[in-house]
Every structure is written in C-alpha cells, then in structure tokens.
Amino acid sequence: MSIKIPRGTQDILPGETEKWQYIENKAREICGRYQYKEIRTPIFEHTELFLRGVGDTTDIVQKEMYSFTDRGGRDITLRPEGTASTVRSFVEHKMFGLPNQPVKLYYMGPMFRYERPQAGRFRQFVQFGVEALGSNDPAIDAEVISLAMSIYKELGLKKLKLVINSLGDKESRKAHRDALISHFHPRIGEFCSDCQSRLEKNPMRILDCKVDRNHELMGTAPSIIDYLNDESKEYFSKVKQYLTNIGIEYEVDPNLVRGLDYYNHTAFEIMSSAEGFGAITTLCGGGRYNGLVEEMDGPETPGIGFAFSIERLLSALKAENVELPVNEAIDIYLVALGESAKDYTVGLLNKLRSAGFSAERDYLDRKIKAQFKAADRYNAKYVAVLGDDELAENKISLKSMADGGQSEVPLDTFLEKFIELSE
Missing domain, CATH: 3.30.930.10 (Bira Bifunctional Protein; Domain 2)
Structure with a gap:
C-alpha cells in the first residue's frame, strides 16, 4: 500500500x-x-x-x-x-x-x-x-x-x-451576558448541546453557533450595541x-x-x-x-x-482572477556542445551564480535543439552557446531571447560584459 x-x-x-x-x-x-x-x-x-x-x-x-x-x-x-x-x-x-x-x-x-x-x-x-x-x-x-x-x-x-x-x-459585557441568558434560557433545550453548555459559561458564543444560526431566537437576541x-x-x-x-x-x-x-x-x-x-x-x-x-x-x-x-x-x-507578479524567468541558460565546452560551463555557471545571476545549464547531455527548448521552459532572458571550437578560440555566443539579437563575446571577459549588459 x-x-x-x-x-x-x-x-x-x-x-x-x-x-x-x-x-x-x-x-x-x-x-x-x-x-x-x-x-x-x-x-x-x-x-x-x-x-x-x-x-x-x-x-x-x-x-x-x-x-x-x-x-x-x-x-x-x-x-x-x-x-x-x-x-x-x-x-x-x-x-x-x-x-x-x-x-x-x-x-x-x-x-x-x-x-x-x-x-x-x-x-x-x-x-x-x-x-x-x-x-x-x-x-x-x-x-x-x-x-x-x-x-x-x-x-x-x-x-x-x-x-x-x-x-x-467588562461592565458592558456583563450586562449583555445577563440579557442573553434571560433571552435564551426559556428555550435553550431547542438548541444544540454546545449552546446549552455555553449558556452559563459564555452565552455570547451562542450567537456564533453554526448549527442553530437560523433559530428564531437568534434574530431577536439582545444586541451588544444596546448594552455599551x-x-x-x-x-x-x-x-x-x-x-x-x-x-x-x-x-x-x-x-x-x-x-x-x-x-x-x-x-x-x-x-x-x-x-x-x-x-x-x-x-x-x-x-x-x-x-x-x-x-x-x-x-x-x-x-x-x-x-x-x-x-x-x-x-x-x-x-478574483488575480495573477501575482511572480518572476519565474532566469537570467541566463548555458548551452554547451562538446565535452571540453561542457566541462568549462561548470565553472562558468558557478561564476555567474556567484555574481548574483540566476543561471542554469544542461545536465542530460541533450542536443542543441533540446537545450534551447529547455532555455525556453526556464524563460531565460539570455542564452549563451559554447562549443569546443569556440572554447579554443576564446569566444562565446550570447543571444537575447527578447529580441533575438546575438553577439560574440571574448570568453575571458564574458562575466564582466554580462554584468554590464544586465545593469
């Protein structure tokens, strides 16, 4: 089970x-x-x-x-x-x-x-x-x-x-309490067992009863306003x-x-x-x-x-159909192609997160198309693409998912450039 x-x-x-x-x-x-x-x-x-x-x-x-x-x-x-x-x-x-x-x-x-x-x-x-x-x-x-x-x-x-x-x-409550007891006492037997036990202990609680809310005595019960x-x-x-x-x-x-x-x-x-x-x-x-x-x-x-x-x-x-402005988008998704590039993105991902960015990468060894789909599911603002060839040439491709704009950035200054871009 x-x-x-x-x-x-x-x-x-x-x-x-x-x-x-x-x-x-x-x-x-x-x-x-x-x-x-x-x-x-x-x-x-x-x-x-x-x-x-x-x-x-x-x-x-x-x-x-x-x-x-x-x-x-x-x-x-x-x-x-x-x-x-x-x-x-x-x-x-x-x-x-x-x-x-x-x-x-x-x-x-x-x-x-x-x-x-x-x-x-x-x-x-x-x-x-x-x-x-x-x-x-x-x-x-x-x-x-x-x-x-x-x-x-x-x-x-x-x-x-x-x-x-x-x-x-306290004085007003006592006067109202006495009035409630006098009001309900003659017919308290018509009320639920909870109300019966409350009559002497706390008669005001009778007014809050869900079982007997429609009893005719409820509508004519003394109002606390009259005893203030x-x-x-x-x-x-x-x-x-x-x-x-x-x-x-x-x-x-x-x-x-x-x-x-x-x-x-x-x-x-x-x-x-x-x-x-x-x-x-x-x-x-x-x-x-x-x-x-x-x-x-x-x-x-x-x-x-x-x-x-x-x-x-x-x-x-x-x-009321109110949608809370919950921001579930991440700042950047890293797409890696090739073993060396994948290894490098582990350290780059950590640097981005340490700099205060929400960032993610692929952990399932997916193809480039599947990685871009994952970036879409994360609502990533930017996608950075790094392959083994780009790694060897010290460059990384950065794409804005909002307008589709794309540029190549030197890999060794990528973090600084991304920080400037995000300010």
Whole structure:
C-alpha cells in the first residue's frame, strides 16, 4: 500500500511555492512600514496555554486541537492559533518592559486544527497574524485594521468588505451576558448541546453557533450595541472615526462576536464578496483582547490583533482572477556542445551564480535543439552557446531571447560584459 498525504494537509509544489513566497514577502514588507517585527514561537506548546488563552468554551479547544502526552508525561498541543503563543512569549520575555511601546509583532507559520477539510480550509494551514500590545488608544485599532486591508489591497484584491462591532468593556459585557441568558434560557433545550453548555459559561458564543444560526431566537437576541456603556460607546465611536479618516469603508454588524473568548471592545472581520469564493466568506478576523496578558500571569496590558489563513487568501485571489507578479524567468541558460565546452560551463555557471545571476545549464547531455527548448521552459532572458571550437578560440555566443539579437563575446571577459549588459 502506497503512503499518501494525511487528510486535511497539502503539498505545495514548485510553481505554487513562488506565489506563497510573494505573499509572505509582501506581508513582511508592509509590516516593516508599520514597524511590526517578526516573532517566531514553537509549533507546540503546553496544552494549558490554549485552555487559558483561547478559552475552554471555544470550538477550537473543545473539538479541534491536536493534543497528546509526550514521553515526559506533559500535555502538549500543536498550536491552533498564534495569539496565545505570542502573548505567552510577550510575558515570559518581559517585553512589556521594552522602551518602545506598544510592542508590535507579527508571525507567520503552520497551525493545526482538526476540522472538516474543505476548499481553502485545511487541518494544517499557514496563518499570518499581527499583535499590538500595550496601548488603549483606539487609533491602534484602526492601524491594525488598516494593515490587514493594505495587505489584501496591495496583493490585488478588490471585492472586500470590512465588518466591525464593539463587544464593550467588562461592565458592558456583563450586562449583555445577563440579557442573553434571560433571552435564551426559556428555550435553550431547542438548541444544540454546545449552546446549552455555553449558556452559563459564555452565552455570547451562542450567537456564533453554526448549527442553530437560523433559530428564531437568534434574530431577536439582545444586541451588544444596546448594552455599551458611555466609555465603550466613545471608544467605538473613535475607532469608526479613525477608519473614516484613513479612508477605510466599513459596516457595523451587531452580531459579529468572533469565536474566541478573549475578545472585547473592537471586533472585526474582512470578507470577500468575489463570486465563486465559497459559502464561507471570511478572509481575516481579529479584535481587541484587553485582559489576555493578565490571564497569562502578565501585568495589565491591552492588546489587539488579527490573523488570516494564506490558503484562504490564495482562494480569494483565484476567485478574483488575480495573477501575482511572480518572476519565474532566469537570467541566463548555458548551452554547451562538446565535452571540453561542457566541462568549462561548470565553472562558468558557478561564476555567474556567484555574481548574483540566476543561471542554469544542461545536465542530460541533450542536443542543441533540446537545450534551447529547455532555455525556453526556464524563460531565460539570455542564452549563451559554447562549443569546443569556440572554447579554443576564446569566444562565446550570447543571444537575447527578447529580441533575438546575438553577439560574440571574448570568453575571458564574458562575466564582466554580462554584468554590464544586465545593469
């Protein structure tokens, strides 16, 4: 029996990896403009981190985590998301004491969730995320949203929709929580077992239920907007004002609650309205999580962030027929005819590569016609042809594949001439 790839994973092959690299580089470039620095955390952490950081009432913790006991008897989990690990590192390394505040971080790497695989959704997926820790200024909320929108727009997406909501502070959340319990309690038996267990623990999570989303009580549930105190209203008003100031359109959705327990105040999602993208339209989600650092035994530190799957981003690009400007052309292909010429091109190839050029030669002892076809497949900008006779005469033929122009260059000055030609 042949060994196949595990369900819910994928091989990313040459031809596709270049697209990933382009997206990753673009995200890093934009983060640099906003002064966010990269952090790299372990792929696995102690399970307790996610129980405390993500929340034991979430689907991630209850149903989706890859957890195991290691040989030392420790409970370990493959990370299902990046915020908890980033905050753990922030606390452990006392980054709250750094002179530059807020601390602005981004991460990129594989995450693991045991979900039902579907288009653009895998059990191992690559997540890009941003966290800003240390500021209560609503302007940082607008900045984080702006950063996410910039990545999508600069990659070429146009059919985007930003949806925002306020989950309020602790006082507002408590008032809304009590109202939700009163609303759902009389008929909670009509809801799924997950919603029944959430009623007392975290009733806001009922609003995020995929099973009972069409239940009539969902449409009449108390809105968090109606329970915001003056401070929370003012905060949300400022976030909306700043988004308007920087030219970002948005819609307010009172039912947007997000799926993790640590959110408060600003919550947002960026969605794709592209035709054919799929039933699940969310590309990116995030929000403010004041209180999470304290949950990780750190000092009182506000925070806000977002995360998105690169797989989902690629699906959105495909739905909008966006072709990434991935340059797969090489600078030069060496065609050799004769044993002495072949031997010489080994050293010449190395010199070209050492000088910074992307270069290739034939390794299959093919005829000249087949070597030129190979150069075409590599989209070579130039082809240099060297035979045993030319080698003896200290010359090499250089052909431009763009205009067909051809010239003979002294072999001992070829590298210098090619460098000049390429400048």
